Amino acid sequence: MTIHTHHSDRKLHMELTLRPVDLATVRRITRSQLHGWGMATTADDILTVVNELLTNVLDHVPSKRCTLTLEHKAYLLHVRIRDDCPGMPVRQRPRASRTTGRRLALVDTLTHGGWKVVRPPDDVGKEIHCLFDVSPAALPTGTVKGGDIVREIFRYGLTHPDRLPQVVRHTRRACDHLATGESCTPWCLAISIGAVVRDGDMACVLEGTLTQEDSSPAAAARRIITRGTGLRLDAGPATAPPLLIEPRPAGASDCTSPRDRLHFWYLFETPPGSPKPSKSNGPWTPVTDLPPTPLQALFPTSTPGRC
Numbered sequence: 001m002t003i004h005t006h007h008s009d010r011k012l013h014m015e016l017t018l019r020p021v022d023l024a025t026v027r028r029i030t031r032s033q034l035h036g037w038g039m040a041t042t043a044d045d046i047l048t049v050v051n052e053l054l055t056n057v058l059d060h061v062p063s064k065r066c067t068l069t070l071e072h073k074a075y076l077l078h079v080r081i082r083d084d085c086p087g088m089p090v091r092q093r094p095r096a097s098r099t100t101g102r103r104l105a106l107v108d109t110l111t112h113g114g115w116k117v118v119r120p121p122d123d124v125g126k127e128i129h130c131l132f133d134v135s136p137a138a139l140p141t142g143t144v145k146g147g148d149i150v151r152e153i154f155r156y157g158l159t160h161p162d163r164l165p166q167v168v169r170h171t172r173r174a175c176d177h178l179a180t181g182e183s184c185t186p187w188c189l190a191i192s193i194g195a196v197v198r199d200g201d202m203a204c205v206l207e208g209t210l211t212q213e214d215s216s217p218a219a220a221a222r223r224i225i226t227r228g229t230g231l232r233l234d235a236g237p238a239t240a241p242p243l244l245i246e247p248r249p250a251g252a253s254d255c256t257s258p259r260d261r262l263h264f265w266y267l268f269e270t271p272p273g274s275p276k277p278s279k280s281n282g283p284w285t286p287v288t289d290l291p292p293t294p295l296q297a298l299f300p301t302s303t304p305g306r307c
């Protein structure tokens with residue numbers, strides 16, 4: 001058995017060369033760390049997922065080598081299992097002969113869909129990321145909570161693995177102050193919202209902040225669009241990863257504040273039947289006039305043909 005463990009107060013990292021008998025040892029070390037982090041109530045789900053994914057390594061990775069990393073972020077536990085085998089697991093309809101498909105269905109259920117397989121930046125093997133909500137259960141519903149913020153940052157990061165490290169470093173400062181109604185401290189994470197609605201070649205760019213009436217950052221973006229343009233957007237999913245997360249420098253007025261600032265950008269299409277926007281029509285502007293950074297990044301397929 002080869003198990004190398006590195007602990008920190010927020011992270012448990014294991015380098016493993018697995019045999020079937022090692023699974024119990026890994027579970028024991030992991031359970032002990034989860035209890036140390038105060039996650040006794042969610043430990044069983046997390047351990048089940050870890051066990052299923054390590055069993056997958058035993059079954060499908062010829063070298064049996066992998067790394068297991070658990071990182072305690074604000075309100076979330078981030079679990080990563082990386083191996084050196086390039087074959088990507090495929091979720092299949094559960095059948096008796098397809099244990100991998102059954103395992104991934106279980107992972108999907110226990111993480112509430114918060115998992116993803118990504119190709120690591122160095123392109124060697126694959127890495128499975130899983131997120132578990134470990135936020136306090138007693139907070140009021142209907143208002144953005146720290147866990148919602150961190151989840152959206154992570155979901156964004158999982159779709160843009162190259163940007164994941166830059167944005168996740170902010171997550172420890174996510175707070176529950178909007179949900180509790182308290183004011184943020186100078187050490188909280190400051191989130192602002194950019195909302196873009198597009199109608200063909202025209203777009204309307206609006207910005208705003210999260211408020212207590214917003215149930216999620218995506219809901220804040222819809223509210224900002226509706227207030228600014230009168231367009232009624234579909235309710236859409238409560239949480240949706242932003243298309244772009246942009247770290248912003250602190251403003252000149254608060255250069256003494258240590259707050260990290262992230263700007264979440266969301267893009268919407270105008271609903272069918274909306275009045276046609278024109279250049280003389282309030283905040284609408286041609287897409288080609290938007291600043292290249294960062295807004296053109298939201299329109300990857302509509303970059304104007306400047307031949």
Ligand SMILES: [Zn+2]
Binds near residue numbers: 176177184188
């Ligand atoms: Zn706060």
